[in-house]
Amino acid sequence: MQQPIQLNDVQRNDMLQSLKTYFEQEKDEQLGDLAAGLLLDFILEELAPIFYNAGIEASYQFMNEKIEDLFGIQVRER
Template sequence: MNNKINLSKEKRNHMVSLIQSYFQNERDEDIGELASSLILDFIIEELAPVFYNEGVADSYKYMTDKIEDLLGIQKLLR
């Protein structure tokens, strides 16, 4: 299983641009493309797995609840 997040060049460039805009608008700092790219790499490597795992856990709970609902209906029909 490949755990690496692969972004298209367009998506990566857009995200780098968003990071640069954030620093400019929120911190009144100009940061270059390299610094923004390194921040993006950090987010992808260190933070994204946490959000991904939360999404998986939420999906699991949702699907489990739906399966239990389905089984509940089956028991009513017996």
């Protein structure tokens, strides 16, 4: 079973404020604390793992490219 993404209090509060600001500016709606918390929990449970895995894959590809670059600096035998 996959561990849920954990946020510290500052991160969670910042994200909740971002959600509330987004809804106010883009949808002209007031999002309360409970609704923002439920939306954030949904994002963390359902969407964040997809973004996390995409980051892992991008990191893996980057590291593989850099490892391949190591072969380019080999000293060639005469």
